[in-house]
Ligand SMILES: [Ca+2]
């Protein structure tokens with residue numbers, strides 16, 4: 001799976017480079033939790049059972065781990081439905097805020113012809129071994145390009161489902177979709193999965209929160225919460241502040257991390273006029289200004305496909321790592337951490353790429369033949385420790401001291 005333009009990837013894949021190896025605390029190592037998965041893209045723990053975790057396989061299976069042991073029978077197999085061209089596939093999953101009682105799980109995948117982006121609710125059985133009763137929530141037609149389909153979906157602290165979409169692909173957002181108000185591409189969307197504002201449409205079963213920032217604005221899809229994303233493949237909600245930590249994959253030169261405090265919609269993150277902190281050369285135009293800059297950018301000498309993670313608050317790694325944001329790069333496979341802090345107004349303080357700690361050397365030395373090859377998610381286990389899905393190796397990795 002290529003998260004940057006294919007031609008670009010081929011040109012730049014040989015570029016080496018690395019973040020500074022200096023940083024806080026002792027060396028971080030890693031161990032293999034599970035292997036033999038088919039393109040694992042996301043690891044999530046069962047919020048109602050700490051002994052269980054689920055792994056999405058890109059072609060369309062949800063796999064179960066019990067106490068770290070991969071189970072043979074998938075929880076769900078929709079490989080006959082999911083489209084896997086290019087970056088398409090089974091890309092995201094989120095548990096309902098009331099999962100413990102309603103057992104609702106939401107999946108994000110590509111399917112259909114023409115290809116759609118679909119968000120579908122399933123119901124998990126009590127044992128955590130099966131997802132059934134597929135129920136469509138929200139869908140929209142994709143472009144004919146096969147890249148930039150977004151990925152992660154998460155419920156916000158407000159209980160609403162947040163969706164971040166890619167620009168639809170093709171390189172440099174040739175149709176300026178990320179700034180087009182009646183397009184779902186290149187946006188942050190916010191919907192209510194507990195109501196149905198489309199009673200006459202059996203395929204669309206969600207509500208539009210009345211407090212969405214563009215409700216009632218002519219010509220704007222009211223699902224839109226924010227503008228100007230390129231391909232925010234992996235992002236998370238910080239459980240302490242409710243802020244959104246967004247990794248938006250760059251085009252030719254820069255990767256970026258964005259932060260949005262909880263509840264701050266109506267922002268424009270700048271694509272396609274801006275690539276991280278720089279003019280992209282694309283003319284947009286912007287649907288509105290100002291354009292919000294990222295709090296971190298790094299150039300393609302360091303990495304080419306940023307994979308968002310989360311703020312570490314676990315107990316296994318050295319205490320000096322608490323509060324740091326751990327993330328990865330897919331194309332130049334590396335695991336990084338940076339310091340993370342908020343200013344007095346609740347915005348993320350800017351971080352320079354010289355503050356990135358590259359943990360890959362010691363991680364890879366401990367993994368040997370399982371050295372990180374294609375990290376595509378960085379998520380917590382049930383204890384808040386760091387789990388990485390390696391798409392290329394088919395492995396699940398845990399970081400350890
Ligand atoms: Ca409906």
Ligand SMILES: [Ca+2]
Pocket residue numbers: 228248256269270271274275276292293294
């Ligand atoms: Ca941006």
